[in-house]
Amino acid sequence: MKSRVDKLLAGAGFGSRRDIKRVLRERTFCVNGVPCRDPSFHVDPEHDQFELDGENWAFRARIYLMLNKPAGVVTSTADPVHRTVLDLLEEPWRGSDVFPVGRLDIDTRGLLLLTNDGALAHRLTSPKTGVEKKYLADLELPVDDDLFAEYARRFSEGVAFHNGHNCLPAKLERASKRLALTIEEGKYHQVKKMFRVVGNRVIGLERVSMGPLVLDPGLPPGAVRELTADEITGLREAVGLVDPE
Incomplete structure (x- = not known):
């Protein structure tokens, strides 16, 4: 089935419509x-043959997968000791060129995007984009209304870590027996460190959303599914990668 060149290149991860026009203008696509x-x-x-800058180029369809990451699995493509998120993949995705977008600690559960769309992955993880991530946290110490208000105030102002680094303002909400924290950054152990600064300890952590992408409540831990067309479009639009009409 025939396709426009810009849609073909968008599907191969070359970026937005503007990015693709620049590729066609500045590089040699035959x-x-x-x-x-x-x-x-x-x-x-x-059936057509393609070349990019004098080299044969083969179209590879982009893959977008949602994984409900379980605890005990590392967010990596390879590890000498632990199972990785790629070890959870089955056919037809096992052995594909997907990689995890961002990182979840080994004991953190929940939403993880796996893709081979480099442009999307870069924008989702770039500090300049400011994509929101929501986490549900179980805490060691109980949090009454007064303490919750104090946490929410401090997080909304941006807390300072002990090493002098500051966090951007974050939003804290109640979520049944857990607390929901929405952040725009992805610093190392950020959520755990934020609660440590206010005098509590995270004993369980689950990511439930990244931008417009929400963890499927029907997806069991360790299970994977493809993103829907609407989910893919929502992610790409959220970071300015609008596919050609």
Whole structure:
């Protein structure tokens, strides 16, 4: 089935419509040996031959997976001791070129995006983008209304770690017996450190959302599913990667 060049390159992770126009303008993209500068030109990904800057280029469909990461698994592509999130993949995704977007500590559970879309991954994790991540935290010490108000105030102002680094303001809410903390950053052990600063300790942590992507409540720990078309579009739009019409 034929597709526009810009949609083909968007699906291969070359970025936004503006990014793709720049690729076609500044680099040499050939279709069946003929240079192509027109983003609306129609091609057949299965039968046409492509070159990029003089090298053969094969279209690889982008993969977007939601993993409900269990505790005890490391967010890495390889580890000599522990199981990794890629070890949880089964066919047809086992052995694919996906990688985790961002990191969850070994004992942190919940939403993890796996993809081979480098442009999306970069923007989702870039501090400049400010994508919100929501975590549900179980704490060692009980939190009454007065203490909750104190935590919420301090987090909304941005807490300072003991090493002198400051966090951006964050939003704290009650979520049944747990507390929900929404942050825009992804510093190492950030949520745990934030609660440590206010005198409490996280004993359980689960990420439930990243930007518009929400953990599927029907997805068991360790299970994986493909993102829906709407979920993919929502993520890409949230970071300014709007696919061509």
